[in-house]
Amino acid sequence: MDNHDSTPETAATSRRDVLKGALAASAGSVGLAGCIGGGGSGGGSGTLKIAYLVPTSGPYGPVGNEYQDAMRMAREDVDDEVAGNDVEVIVRDSGTSPDVAVPTAQELIREEEPDVMIGALSSAVVLALEEIAAREEIPYFGIGGTNFKATGENCNQYSFVKLASGYQYGGAPLTMVDQGTSESFYFIVADYAGGTGPYQGITDQLEANTDAELLGRSMAPLGNDDYSTQLQAARDSGADTVWSVVAVADAVTLMNQADSAGLTEDTNFGIGISTILEAESLGTDTVAGTYSGASFYHTVEESQEFTENFRNQFGRPPSNWAADAYDCCREALDAVERSGSTDADDLVSALEGNEFDWTRSTQSWRACDHRAVQPYYALEGKQESDKADSFDYYNVLGNKSGEDIMRPCDETNCSL
Amino acid sequence: MMSPVALAALSEQLATGVIYGISLGMLYALIALGLTLIFGLMDVINFAHGALVTGGAYVGLVAMDVAGSFWLALLVVPVAIGLLGLVIERGLVSQLYGENPIYQLVLTFGVALVLEGLIIVQFGQTQQRIQAPGLLSGSPVPVGPAVIPRYRLFIIIVALVLLALIWITFQRTKLGLIVKAGIEDRERTQLLGINLSRINMLIFALGSALAGLAGLMMAPIFSANPSLGTDFLIIAFVVTVVGGLGNVRGTIAAALLVGVLSQLTQTFYAEYSQLIIFLAMIVVLLIKPEGLFGGQTA
Amino acid sequence: MILSILTREDARTDGQTLVERFGNSRLVPVVYAALMLVMPFLFAPGLVIEIMILGLFAMSFNILFGITGLLSFGHALFFGTGAYVAGYISITAGYPMVVVLGIVILTAIVLSIVVGALSLQLSDVYFAIITLAFAQFGHEMAYVLSEYTGGSDGMTGITRSSPFGLAVIDVTEIIVFAYVVVFFTLVIGLFLYGLSNSLFGRTLKSIRENEDRTKTLGVNTYRVKVVAFVVAGTVAAIAGMLWSMYLQFIDPAVLYWTLSGDAVVSTILGGMTSVFGPLVGTALLHTIEDQLFTTQPGPLSVTTGGLLVLIVLFSRSGVLGILKGVLTRLLDRVLATRE
Numbered sequence A: 001m002d003n004h005d006s007t008p009e010t011a012a013t014s015r016r017d018v019l020k021g022a023l024a025a026s027a028g029s030v031g032l033a034g035c036i037g038g039g040g041s042g043g044g045s046g047t048l049k050i051a052y053l054v055p056t057s058g059p060y061g062p063v064g065n066e067y068q069d070a071m072r073m074a075r076e077d078v079d080d081e082v083a084g085n086d087v088e089v090i091v092r093d094s095g096t097s098p099d100v101a102v103p104t105a106q107e108l109i110r111e112e113e114p115d116v117m118i119g120a121l122s123s124a125v126v127l128a129l130e131e132i133a134a135r136e137e138i139p140y141f142g143i144g145g146t147n148f149k150a151t152g153e154n155c156n157q158y159s160f161v162k163l164a165s166g167y168q169y170g171g172a173p174l175t176m177v178d179q180g181t182s183e184s185f186y187f188i189v190a191d192y193a194g195g196t197g198p199y200q201g202i203t204d205q206l207e208a209n210t211d212a213e214l215l216g217r218s219m220a221p222l223g224n225d226d227y228s229t230q231l232q233a234a235r236d237s238g239a240d241t242v243w244s245v246v247a248v249a250d251a252v253t254l255m256n257q258a259d260s261a262g263l264t265e266d267t268n269f270g271i272g273i274s275t276i277l278e279a280e281s282l283g284t285d286t287v288a289g290t291y292s293g294a295s296f297y298h299t300v301e302e303s304q305e306f307t308e309n310f311r312n313q314f315g316r317p318p319s320n321w322a323a324d325a326y327d328c329c330r331e332a333l334d335a336v337e338r339s340g341s342t343d344a345d346d347l348v349s350a351l352e353g354n355e356f357d358w359t360r361s362t363q364s365w366r367a368c369d370h371r372a373v374q375p376y377y378a379l380e381g382k383q384e385s386d387k388a389d390s391f392d393y394y395n396v397l398g399n400k401s402g403e404d405i406m407r408p409c410d411e412t413n414c415s416l
Numbered sequence B: 001m002m003s004p005v006a007l008a009a010l011s012e013q014l015a016t017g018v019i020y021g022i023s024l025g026m027l028y029a030l031i032a033l034g035l036t037l038i039f040g041l042m043d044v045i046n047f048a049h050g051a052l053v054t055g056g057a058y059v060g061l062v063a064m065d066v067a068g069s070f071w072l073a074l075l076v077v078p079v080a081i082g083l084l085g086l087v088i089e090r091g092l093v094s095q096l097y098g099e100n101p102i103y104q105l106v107l108t109f110g111v112a113l114v115l116e117g118l119i120i121v122q123f124g125q126t127q128q129r130i131q132a133p134g135l136l137s138g139s140p141v142p143v144g145p146a147v148i149p150r151y152r153l154f155i156i157i158v159a160l161v162l163l164a165l166i167w168i169t170f171q172r173t174k175l176g177l178i179v180k181a182g183i184e185d186r187e188r189t190q191l192l193g194i195n196l197s198r199i200n201m202l203i204f205a206l207g208s209a210l211a212g213l214a215g216l217m218m219a220p221i222f223s224a225n226p227s228l229g230t231d232f233l234i235i236a237f238v239v240t241v242v243g244g245l246g247n248v249r250g251t252i253a254a255a256l257l258v259g260v261l262s263q264l265t266q267t268f269y270a271e272y273s274q275l276i277i278f279l280a281m282i283v284v285l286l287i288k289p290e291g292l293f294g295g296q297t298a
Numbered sequence C: 001m002i003l004s005i006l007t008r009e010d011a012r013t014d015g016q017t018l019v020e021r022f023g024n025s026r027l028v029p030v031v032y033a034a035l036m037l038v039m040p041f042l043f044a045p046g047l048v049i050e051i052m053i054l055g056l057f058a059m060s061f062n063i064l065f066g067i068t069g070l071l072s073f074g075h076a077l078f079f080g081t082g083a084y085v086a087g088y089i090s091i092t093a094g095y096p097m098v099v100v101l102g103i104v105i106l107t108a109i110v111l112s113i114v115v116g117a118l119s120l121q122l123s124d125v126y127f128a129i130i131t132l133a134f135a136q137f138g139h140e141m142a143y144v145l146s147e148y149t150g151g152s153d154g155m156t157g158i159t160r161s162s163p164f165g166l167a168v169i170d171v172t173e174i175i176v177f178a179y180v181v182v183f184f185t186l187v188i189g190l191f192l193y194g195l196s197n198s199l200f201g202r203t204l205k206s207i208r209e210n211e212d213r214t215k216t217l218g219v220n221t222y223r224v225k226v227v228a229f230v231v232a233g234t235v236a237a238i239a240g241m242l243w244s245m246y247l248q249f250i251d252p253a254v255l256y257w258t259l260s261g262d263a264v265v266s267t268i269l270g271g272m273t274s275v276f277g278p279l280v281g282t283a284l285l286h287t288i289e290d291q292l293f294t295t296q297p298g299p300l301s302v303t304t305g306g307l308l309v310l311i312v313l314f315s316r317s318g319v320l321g322i323l324k325g326v327l328t329r330l331l332d333r334v335l336a337t338r339e
Helices: A012-016 A020-026 A061-076 A098-112 A123-136 A168-178 A193-209 A228-237 A248-260 A276-282 A301-314 A320-339 A344-351 B004-042 B049-067 B070-091 B101-123 B150-172 B174-184 B186-191 B196-222 B228-243 B248-287 C002-007 C009-015 C018-024 C027-042 C045-067 C076-092 C097-119 C124-144 C174-197 C199-209 C211-216 C221-247 C257-270 C277-292 C297-314 C318-338
Strands: A047-054 A086-093 A116-119 A140-142 A159-161 A184-190 A213-220 A241-245 A268-273 A291-294 A363-365 A375-381 A394-401 B141-143 B146-148
Touching: A047 A061, A047 A098, A047 A320, A061 A086, A061 A276, A061 A301, A061 A320, A086 A098, A098 A123, A098 C045, A098 C221, A116 A123, A116 A320, A123 A140, A123 A159, A123 A193, A140 A320, A168 A193, A168 A241, A168 A268, A168 A291, A168 A375, A168 A394, A184 A193, A184 A228, A193 A213, A193 A241, A213 A228, A213 B248, A228 A248, A228 B004, A228 B146, A228 B248, A241 A248, A248 A268, A248 A276, A248 B196, A301 A320, A320 A344, B004 B049, B004 B146, B004 B150, B004 B174, B004 B196, B004 B228, B004 B248, B049 B070, B049 B101, B049 B196, B049 B228, B070 B196, B101 C124, B101 C257, B101 C297, B141 B150, B146 B150, B150 B174, B150 B196, B150 B248, B174 B186, B174 B196, B186 B196, B196 B228, B228 B248, B228 C124, B248 C124, C027 C045, C027 C174, C045 C174, C045 C199, C045 C221, C045 C257, C045 C277, C076 C097, C076 C124, C076 C221, C076 C257, C097 C124, C097 C221, C124 C257, C174 C199, C174 C221, C199 C211, C199 C221, C211 C221, C257 C277, C257 C297, C257 C318, C277 C297, C277 C318
Parallel strands: A047 A086, A047 A116, A116 A140, A140 A159, A184 A213, A184 A241, A241 A268, A268 A291
Antiparallel strands: A291 A375, A375 A394, B141 B146
16 A cells, blocks of 8 residues: 555645745755765765655655654764765655655756665655666665555666565555454555555455455545545445555545444454554544554564664654664665765665665565565554553554565566 | 345445435535625635635634534634634725626635645644544444444534525525625615625625534544645535526535535546546536526626 | 936837836847846756746746736646646657657647637636636546556656757756756747737737727637637647656646646736736746745745735736836936936
8 A cells, every 4th residue: 555645635735836846956955964074076985975855844744754863863873984985964855746856856966966865755756766766877765665666667776665565565464364353355445556556466465375355445536535435335345354555644534434434343444554653643542443554563572672772862662664764774874884885886786685674673675676575564553551652552463574475576577 | 137135235325325425515515605605796706715614624623622622613613714704805805896806816816825824834734633522423323224424414414404594594584685686686786775895794704604614524524634625625616616606505406416426426436536526517617607506697 | 328318308208117118128028038048057957947837837827817817727737738748759759859849739729729619608707617627627637547647656757858859959968958948938938928919919908908899899809819728728738848858757736726826826926917927926936935935835825825915906017017116116216316
């Protein structure tokens, strides 16, 4: 499920300005922590320039904050100099849609000549930035991009995609079947690639690996806020588990309406990615008894060290967004360290196949399509009385991981 | 012939679609009614109407934070937004009466931008949840073959009562007569010595109050966010056009029609539902510009 | 010496002030041309390109709004169509820019004849609403036809074809492309300037002032308006084409009504009474955002809206009009002290 595809009608304000590209583009760089390297154009003369393109304002501002906090921590966890280079960090607003992100990225590349780009939230933006990365030959890490195309037809040697793919989302429903919680499924699917892709991925997996009954799906058109028909269809299907693949902004609305329709009580209602940030918007009462999935959850044992450090620095545990951003930033810095260079091709070779465990159990960058090999957890919302602290929204039910929940290399349409 | 099971399922889908459609249509009616009256009487296309809807949701948010009661918010919001509408009318809109309506459109568009901007400054852009009161939440209620959340029924009932009150006022009272006359023929009504500027104020305030109330009522379903009203505004334009600008009964009927149509198309032709709405609007405008139910001539 | 020239009697002949005479003279387009040609050197090329393209779009909108008195809230339809058509052609066939331009123009003419002929049968307010409906319809089509448009993911990989297929003009270099865009905007801007002062342009203005009277003069106002609509739509489509080549990416946002709203704002701000006003307004808007409100959509919206309200109420000729007024009064004072 792609949570961050641009949904124009639900965020008309961000749509308002095609002009905004210019404003973000010509804005001065908003420097974060990290030493500002001396002069030198980007490329290897002593300064490693990393550019972050994240939402700094607008509806996804809070996610953007998570990203920035995590990447700041990543930068600080590493030595001042990386393979003899100073590190300069440049942050630009990606907005929530490509018509802002694309001119911003282009202007950024022209002005600053970064060595590495990290960012983007929505699938559409990731796809567009991948193109730019390939054209300009700059290694790029997509923190968004559930869309299959990102590591399918659109893949290229310079782009790496961290966020779990629609296919990997299957990890949560698969876990629930394994544990006997779910025997039958109905899906509510946002009617665009960011919804249909993950729907495809999840159902393919369920069909291939389980006996679970797939009782159908209901499409939710973009720009529609009223899910009553879809919820009714879900109820009528008789499935014990209703799983939704819609954008995150819509997920909150969907959950409210599902709650109001009594569906969250009568079925196992899942909303794909939801950890701390999303649960905070929904409130414990709504979250309790519902399900979600994520590629990271802070109570998991292998994530304790990262969680502790993050909590000490920021006073709250990291969300999955923070964890992904941290991974990408550490990997970028680590690749420079290991290869001893800031040259794009050297970095790509250093990254492919590399294993890392900065935030959770071992992950890696799959060589055939540059998608992150990672775990995917099924989460169950806790009742207020069971919460250990105010951030403890979910129980981890279990997980699937690695290549089990990925498309086989030869089926991806990516030829790297 | 359909099997009994399939028939039952279909009738349930239809019933659900229709009832949800009516609840949606009621919200559209509240918003469109203000628009159509304001245009009918003053020749003003109030582009700020959407921002007033959004404002209603946020004023409601504040009211609930302060007083903790949804019911209180239901009283406070229309008054507050009605007053806001009054200020806008007196201070800004009335300056441009008699001129080409496109200037009014631009003016109200500017007002909309200002209001939306203020909301963003004060509340940020993330969605905020407004909880319906306990009485209206809880398990859904069976209505015929369908099962409907209580809140939806609440919307239908409240809107119905309000619209009925307004309709009766229009039909039975002297005030209503004046308004209708003003809509039908402005100049003649003024020639009769009636001071329309007070009526203008009243109608603008009423329209705004209704818009604000609609905003509050839709917030528990759609969450409060700065573009809440703007999304609905476009559809409200469709409704006023289809119903006939200035035609109260037509607008209400059109609102229900559009609401039900959009719900049913969602159930059966989800991909094309938005497309169909705009296509319908274009067709109506071309074939019967005065609206399906008659209104001011184009 | 210069002042004495100014104080000569004929500097004030036939009742016009010096500023007015300048404003109506041939010098104006020359000044604009000079400014525009110099801009890519003074400012970031990306910024210049955006101002030029979106300014061109606003200028096309103003043909309908300021000159003819028609408010079209669906102008984004043509911008978006130009963008998508150009993008689609460039991906499927690598024609040089002139060929793409030709196809875009043809498509725009056909589309604007259809939409214009239908919409212009309605008056004023209904016209605004039906154009809005057409644009939103187009916006939805971009999703329905996602096989061709890429749907919500948008269309990526649009190539920037060189003007005549000649490699010597390397448009992948941003400053070269900036000049191509400036060239387009300038040429079309001058064309519009000439059009506005021609018989056709004066007819349009006459329709704006009083359509009935214009009809009694024997003018088929409907046909004239359709022609204006076609010109406006075609120019908008060309702007859209340039936009898709600039970003090398297009998504349905180019068809959403808020883009039309931006044109309205820029036009009012800069001055709807002049041809180049919208361009000035676009530059102004960009500068305001850039310098004051980079990541603050709230205050930006308040400021923009506030300016819109003030201008529509007090100074309909926008910033340019205000400038003219100030200049006139300054010169008056200068001349007065000399007497």
